[in-house]
Amino acid sequence: MTQRICDCTYCECVVPDTAPEVNGKVYCCEACATSHPDNQPCQDSQCDCHRRNWGGIKT
Ligand SMILES: [Zn+2]
Ligand SMILES: [Zn+2]
Ligand SMILES: [Zn+2]
Secondary structure, three states, rough: OOOOOOOOOOOOOOEEOOOOOOOOEOOOOOHHOOOOOHOOOOOOOOHHHHHHHOOOOOO
């Protein structure tokens, strides 16, 4: 099985198998999948992608 990394630009979390696919991309958590609205933090508290990528993911 291939491990997939979250498609959130600055996120390097491994995506769980159960993660929903959005437009052909996979995200580790709902916050990443929705481009961190309201600066919502990543499921991994060590990850600061929500701060670096605030304002939305460019597709
Ligand atoms: Zn993250
Ligand atoms: Zn993520
Ligand atoms: Zn993220």
